[in-house]
Amino acid sequence: xxxxxxxxxxxxxxxxxxxxxxxxxxxxxxxxxxxxxxxxxxxxxxxxxxxxxxxxxxxxxxxxxxxxxxxxxxxxxxxxxxxxxxxxxxxxxxxxxxxxxxxxxxxxxxxxxxxxxxxxxxx
Numbered sequence: 794x795x796x797x798x799x800x801x802x803x804x805x806x807x808x809x810x811x812x813x814x815x816x817x818x819x820x821x822x823x824x825x826x827x828x829x830x831x832x833x834x835x836x837x838x839x840x841x842x843x844x845x846x847x848x849x850x851x852x853x854x855x856x857x858x859x860x861x862x863x864x865x866x867x868x869x870x871x872x873x874x875x876x877x878x879x880x881x882x883x884x885x886x887x888x889x890x891x892x893x894x895x896x897x898x899x900x901x902x903x904x905x906x907x908x909x910x911x912x913x914x915x916x
Contacts, residue, residue: 813854814854814910817850817851817853817854817856818903818906818907818910820847820850821847821850821851821859821903821906822903824843824846824847825847825896825899825900825903827843828840828843828844828847828866828896828899829896831843832889832892832893832896835885835889837869837870837871837872837885837888837889838870838871839870840866840870840892841866841867841868841869841870841871842867842870843866844863844864844865844866844867844870845863845867847859847863848860848863848864848867851863856902856906858902858905858906859899859902859903859906862895862898862899862902863899865891865895866892866895866896866899869883869888869891869892869895870888870892872884872885872888
């Protein structure tokens with residue numbers, strides 16, 4: 794809420810925040826689609842890059858659950874365990890196995906964020 798309140802403070806009568814939110818939601822859906830595609834092709838590096846990208850835009854709007862999931866995907870795309878400090882890379886298979894449920898959670902969290910933004914706009 795803190796980040797979103799800061800964005801609302803910048804809002805003017807032209808609906809700056811509404812456009813920003815809609816652009817984010819559209820961009821997030823497309824990025825998640827690309828992530829699913831990379832997952833299917835086992836393109837971990839590109840998957841991690843998409844995670845990094847969506848992490849940044851999610852953080853900018855305060856969508857912390859999406860941001861956190863994307864950060865995990867970013868690390869796993871580099872075959873690094875986000876829970877460990879070790880520099881030992883995990884296998885592609887292990888990374889993919891850990892990413893799969895994250896992609897499902899990512900879509901769920903995006904849907905929740907979209908519902909929240911839409912409810913906020915109507916209030």
